[in-house]
Amino acid sequence: MKIVITGAGGQLGKELIQLFKEENYVVFPFTKQQLDITNRTQIKEMIEKIQPDYLINTAAFTQVDLCETDIDQAFLINGIGPYYLACEAKEKKVKFFHISTDYVFDGEKIEPYIEEDSPDPQTIYGKSKLLGEQLALTANESSTIIRTSWLYGHDGKNFVNTIKKLASHSSEIRVVHDQYGCPTYTRDLGIALIYLLTKPHGIYHVTNSGSCSWFEFATEIVTFLNSQTVVIPISTKEYGLKTPRPNYSVLSQKKLNSNGLFLRNWKEGLHEYLKKADDEYGD
Numbered sequence: 497m498k499i500v501i502t503g504a505g506g507q508l509g510k511e512l513i514q515l516f517k518e519e520n521y522v523v524f525p526f527t528k529q530q531l532d533i534t535n536r537t538q539i540k541e542m543i544e545k546i547q548p549d550y551l552i553n554t555a556a557f558t559q560v561d562l563c564e565t566d567i568d569q570a571f572l573i574n575g576i577g578p579y580y581l582a583c584e585a586k587e588k589k590v591k592f593f594h595i596s597t598d599y600v601f602d603g604e605k606i607e608p609y610i611e612e613d614s615p616d617p618q619t620i621y622g623k624s625k626l627l628g629e630q631l632a633l634t635a636n637e638s639s640t641i642i643r644t645s646w647l648y649g650h651d652g653k654n655f656v657n658t659i660k661k662l663a664s665h666s667s668e669i670r671v672v673h674d675q676y677g678c679p680t681y682t683r684d685l686g687i688a689l690i691y692l693l694t695k696p697h698g699i700y701h702v703t704n705s706g707s708c709s710w711f712e713f714a715t716e717i718v719t720f721l722n723s724q725t726v727v728i729p730i731s732t733k734e735y736g737l738k739t740p741r742p743n744y745s746v747l748s749q750k751k752l753n754s755n756g757l758f759l760r761n762w763k764e765g766l767h768e769y770l771k772k773a774d775d776e777y778g779d
C-alpha cells in the first residue's frame with residue numbers, strides 16, 4: 497500500500513512516517529519545501545506520479561496567535577489546501593484523510609463533544625480549520641476528517657516539551673487550571689489513523705482517553721520527571737492570553753469505541769512518551 501503524507505516535517509507527520517514504515521506501508525513523505533498544499537499543480541503532479549492508495553494531510557498553519565494576524569495565510573493553508581488535496585484525491589480515486597482540531601468548537605460545553613455537535617470556532621485558526629473540513633467533505637464526500645487535541649510528539653513544539661525544558665531550570669511555573677481537554681500522543685493518534693484506513697469514511701474524534709486541565713497535565717509531567725519545580729495553578733484571566741482558547745474541548749471517543757478502537761488513558765501515553773524521549777532520543 498502506498499501512502500503519501502503531507503506536512504511531513506511537522507510533529508505528527510514525523511510520527512506517521514515512522515509508524516507506517518513499521519507497518520510495512522510504502523511511505524512517500526512530503527515536507528512543506530517538497531510539496532506546498534496551496535499549490536494545486538504540485539499536488540496534481542505528485543498524485544499522478546505516485547498513484548498512492550491513501551493521502552494523509554497533516555500540513556497546517558498551527559500557530560494559533562499568528563493566525564489572528566496572518567488571516568489570508570491561515571485560510572489559504574488550513575482551508576484551501578485541504579480542498580485542493582480532497583479534489584485531486586477524488587479525481588484519482590485516492591482515499592483522503594485530513595487532520596482537524598478541537599478548536600472548531602466554542603468550548604462552552606460541559607461534557608465531551610460528539611462528532612454531530614455544531615462547530616462554532618472562536619478563533620481564526622479554528623475558523624480556517626473548519627473551512628478545511630467543510631471544503632474537503634464538499635469536494636470529496638469520501639474524505640475522512642480526524643479531529644484531535646493537545647497533540648505532542650518527539651521533536652515538536654508542544655506543551656510537554658515546553659514544560660520539560662522549564663522543569664529542568666525553573667523553581668516554579670504557572671499553568672492555567674480552568675481549561676480542560678485531552679492530551680494526545682502522536683503515536684496513539686497514528687495507531688488510530690492506521691485502524692481507520694479501512695473503516696467507513698466520515699468525521700471521527702480521536703484523542704487519548706480521559707481529560708485534564710493544563711495544570712494537571714503539567715503536574716503529571718513534572719511529577720514523572722521527579723523535578724522539584726513547583727507547578728502553580730492560575731486562571732486563564734491571570735495568564736492573559738492574546739487569543740482565546742476553548743474552556744472545555746474534550747472530544748468524545750464514543751464513535752471511535754463503537755468502531756472497535758479504544759485508545760489508552762492520556763497519562764499512560766504521556767509516561768511512554770517521556771520514557772522514550774529519555775531512552776531513545778536523549779532529550
Ligand SMILES: NC(=O)c1ccc[n+]([C@@H]2O[C@H](COP(=O)([O-])OP(=O)(O)OC[C@H]3O[C@@H](n4cnc5c(N)ncnc54)[C@H](OP(=O)(O)O)[C@@H]3O)[C@@H](O)[C@H]2O)c1
Binds near residue numbers: 645
Ligand atoms: N498541535 C496540536 O496541539 C494540534 C491539536 C489539534 C489538532 N492539530 C492538527 O494536527 C495536525 C498536525 O499538527 P502538528 O502538531 O503536527 O503541526 P506542526 O508540527 O505545526 O506541523 C505542520 C506542518 O505543516 C507544514 N506546513 C505549513 N504550511 C504548509 C503548506 N502550505 N504546505 C505544506 N506543508 C505546510 C509546517 O511547515 P512549517 O513549520 O515550515 O510552516 C509543518 O511542518 C494539523 O492539522 C493540526 O491542525 C494539532
